[in-house]
Amino acid sequence: MTYSFLQHKISGAIEADDEYWRWLEEGEFRLPRCASCDHWTWPAHFRCGQCGSWEFAWTPVTLEGAIFSWTRSWYAFDRVMERKEDVPYVSLVVELPQAGGARVMGVLTGDDSRAAIGAKVRGTILPPSPKTKHYPSVTWAIVS
Amino acid sequence: MSKFRGAAAIAGIGQTPYYKRGTSPDPELKLALRAITAAADDAGIDVRDIDGFVSYASERSDPAKLMPALGTRNLRFASLAWFHGGALPATLNLATGAILSGQAEIVAVYRSMAENNSQRLRVVVAQNDTSSQYLVNGLESPAQILALRAQRLMEHDGVPRSALWAAVEASYHHARNNPRAYGRMTEMDETVYENARLVSEPYRLFDCSRENDGAACVLVVSAERAKDLKQKPAYILSAPMGTMEGGGALEENWRPYYGTAGHRELAQRMWAESGYGPKDVDVAQVYMNMTSMGIGSMIDHGFFTAEEAGDFCTFENFVAPTGKLPINTSGGDLAEGFIHGMGLIPEAVRQIRGTSVNQVPGAKLSLVTGGPGDIVSSTGLLGSEETL
Numbered sequence: 001m002t003y004s005f006l007q008h009k010i011s012g013a014i015e016a017d018d019e020y021w022r023w024l025e026e027g028e029f030r031l032p033r034c035a036s037c038d039h040w041t042w043p044a045h046f047r048c049g050q051c052g053s054w055e056f057a058w059t060p061v062t063l064e065g066a067i068f069s070w071t072r073s074w075y076a077f078d079r080v081m082e083r084k085e086d087v088p089y090v091s092l093v094v095e096l097p098q099a100g101g102a103r104v105m106g107v108l109t110g111d112d113s114r115a116a117i118g119a120k121v122r123g124t125i126l127p128p129s130p131k132t133k134h135y136p137s138v139t140w141a142i143v144s
Numbered sequence: 145m146s147k148f149r150g151a152a153a154i155a156g157i158g159q160t161p162y163y164k165r166g167t168s169p170d171p172e173l174k175l176a177l178r179a180i181t182a183a184a185d186d187a188g189i190d191v192r193d194i195d196g197f198v199s200y201a202s203e204r205s206d207p208a209k210l211m212p213a214l215g216t217r218n219l220r221f222a223s224l225a226w227f228h229g230g231a232l233p234a235t236l237n238l239a240t241g242a243i244l245s246g247q248a249e250i251v252a253v254y255r256s257m258a259e260n261n262s263q264r265l266r267v268v269v270a271q272n273d274t275s276s277q278y279l280v281n282g283l284e285s286p287a288q289i290l291a292l293r294a295q296r297l298m299e300h301d302g303v304p305r306s307a308l309w310a311a312v313e314a315s316y317h318h319a320r321n322n323p324r325a326y327g328r329m330t331e332m333d334e335t336v337y338e339n340a341r342l343v344s345e346p347y348r349l350f351d352c353s354r355e356n357d358g359a360a361c362v363l364v365v366s367a368e369r370a371k372d373l374k375q376k377p378a379y380i381l382s383a384p385m386g387t388m389e390g391g392g393a394l395e396e397n398w399r400p401y402y403g404t405a406g407h408r409e410l411a412q413r414m415w416a417e418s419g420y421g422p423k424d425v426d427v428a429q430v431y432m433n434m435t436s437m438g439i440g441s442m443i444d445h446g447f448f449t450a451e452e453a454g455d456f457c458t459f460e461n462f463v464a465p466t467g468k469l470p471i472n473t474s475g476g477d478l479a480e481g482f483i484h485g486m487g488l489i490p491e492a493v494r495q496i497r498g499t500s501v502n503q504v505p506g507a508k509l510s511l512v513t514g515g516p517g518d519i520v521s522s523t524g525l526l527g528s529e530e531t532l
Contacts (some may be wrong), residue, residue: 005276013275014153014393021276043395049176069402071283073343079284080454088342091282093292093396103397105281117299133342135280 001026004127008134017044019058019100020067024136031066032093056081061099063138068095068103070115082131090115092140094123110141119143122133146382146417147378150532152240152371153377156187156363157490162326162481166259168357175359176205176256177213183361188252188374194363196221196248198238201484205256205359212435217393222247225385229433229485230359230406230518234385237522238487239364249365255486256359279396286433287352291344291519292396294436297403298346301450303443305346307457308435311471312350312478314462315432321501322435323401326356327479351435353477360486362493365531378510379494379532380511382417383524393519403441403450405516410523411445418525420479422446425525426507427470427495429488432477437516442469445513488512489524496528 004103005021007090025028030051032044036053036144047054070092076084092115106123121140128134147283158445160170168175184191192215207222221242227233239251257409276285283289297303315529316332319325332350340349370377390399401408415421422445432438439453447469449455456468464470474480482488492512494500506529514522 010276012273013277015275015276022531042397043275043393045447046519069292069296069396071288071295072342072345073282073288077285078278080282086282086355090284091288091292103395105277105283105396107281108447112443117296132280133276135276135278 005135010019010133014043014045016046021135023058024125024138025128029061029063029123029125029138030058031102033059038103042099061096063125064098065094065121065123066094067115067117067119067121068093069117070108071117073113076118082133092121094121094140104138106138106140108141109139114142145342148240148341149243149381149417150367150379151529152243152364153367154362154489154526155365155373155375155377156183156189156288156491157361157493158182158184158186158432159324159360159487159490160358162324162483163357164326164532165357166332168258168260171257172256172258173205173209175258175357176210176254178358179256180214180252183252183363186375187363189332189363191215192217194250195219195254196239196242196251198223198225198235198251199255200225200235200254201228203255205254218492221251225522227520228253228518229431229515231385232351232431232485232514232522233383233487233512233524234514234522236364236380236524237385240380240383242303243364243366247286250370251364253364255484258357269313275395279344279478285344287347288344290434291347292435293403293440293517294434297436297440297450299389299445301403302393303436303439303453306452307439307519308351309334309337309440310457310459311432311435313459314467315472316478317459317463318502319479322474322480324481325475325479326354326481327475330479337474343368347434347437350478353482354479356481356483358481358483360483360490364488376488376497377529378526379529380495381420381525381527381531382414383522384413384417385520385522386410387520388464391519401444404444405437406518406521407513407516407523410521414523414525415446418511418527420525420531423510425511426468426471427504428513429473429476429492430471430486430510430515431485431515432472432519432529433515435478441516443511445511464500465504468506471498473504484517492526496526
């Protein structure tokens with residue numbers, strides 16, 4: 001399979017999360033867990049800082065969590081100009097208790113007037129699109 | 145007793161005017177030269193004798209480019225403190241270390257920026273290190289990322305919006321007396337603040353630092369040398385850099401201090417090394433990339449808790465000369481101007497000298513904090529001779 005995200009690779013930061021995007025592009029949400037001590041290592045890295053292992057098990061995680069924080073962007077910022085027509089849009093930090101409290105970022109869909117810390121959300125995997133810089137993504141909706 | 149404490153002092157300060165971003169008449173390197181030569185004049189030091197150069201983040205006016213124009217006789221020490229605005233007081237740490245270990249005698253600590261030269265916002269501030277996890281989800285600007293922290297600090301930890309406004313009100317009030325302040329003429333009252341356009345909730349326009357072209361420099365020398373120079377020395381009592389486990393490049397997975405600034409452990413080290421505590425501080429230059437982050441920094445420094453923020457953070461408490469904790473007495477990052485926070489160190493020094501336009505009478509302990517919420521940060525305490 002030729003992955004879209006690899007052809008539009010964003011450089012910068014730690015860059016140990018190719019496996020995350022690869023699974024996501026295949027329609028699965030997986031996060032890395034240390035193969036030795038089971039520590040959820042997120043954001044992904046090359047070595048487990050807890051036990052020193054270099055091996056990770058990319059583990060399926062359910063797309064259910066709670067809003068840890070959120071912001072509504074009212075401006076089309078330079079490097080995310082693809083979302084210009086969506087302004088204002090709400091981005092989230094979602095906490096996943098089932099993954100050791102790992103937090104992932106995402107965009108809120110549906111009624112965003114109920115965006116609130118602690119609100120339960122459920123995610124949906126979307127295929128790569130220009131809006132997500134040709135990466136796959138997860139959008140989240142508040143569970144009523 | 146720490147060998148670091150009081151070993152070095154700031155003996156000279158120099159600044160160019162603040163220009164609107166992208167309008168500097170001079171290129172970045174020339175701005176740096178102006179600030180460094182002004183600092184040497186201020187100290188009464190021959191600029192050719194500067195033998196150390198320290199900056200931070202992705203400063204581009206490196207000493208190799210500066211030295212031919214400064215007539216530098218002997219470049220002995222050159223270093224950058226890592227990361228973004230968090231590194232601001234860490235520069236004083238590096239400079240003091242160089243002096244204390246005999247590697248240099250006169251160290252210029254400086255920052256220069258001109259948008260047309262450096263594409264500052266994209267390259268110099270962001271350093272192109274924003275990960276895909278952010279960019280895919282519509283997040284790119286520090287304003288947005290720090291808005292996530294602000295939302296947590298306010299909605300979850302209970303810091304009221306009035307605390308943010310108090311910082312804005314005090315900053316603009318101070319700026320009015322400061323002829324250098326870029327925002328001195330900006331009309332500011334609570335209606336203007338609350339009706340300004342939304343940037344990234346909960347931030348509106350005036351919650352954000354300014355963006356300017358300009359340069360600033362301070363000269364660090366040994367405590368002994370400082371005594372014989374023109375100006376009253378501002379001794380560097382402590383300037384720790386770093387972060388604790390649970391901080392660093394963790395893409396919003398910071399634990400446990402998500403909503404504040406990541407300064408708690410740094411501040412504890414600073415109080416321990418200096419022998420002072422939050423109650424002893426006379427005046428503070430609080431780095432405010434965003435209002436709430438500065439509030440978070442003050443919480444981490446122990447000035448008040450999140451629960452106390454509403455009561456403590458008032459115009460009356462923040463204003464010089466009478467406030468309990470006068471902050472950002474030049475106008476600071478919000479109202480004076482913003483060259484990656486570097487304007488804060490000269491103002492912290494002026495307070496020790498007694499020459500601020502919003503002077504706190506008899507100020508002896510002067511705090512300057514680093515960029516809050518940066519992946520690694522720093523903080524610094526300056527003191528007059530009596531504090532040694």
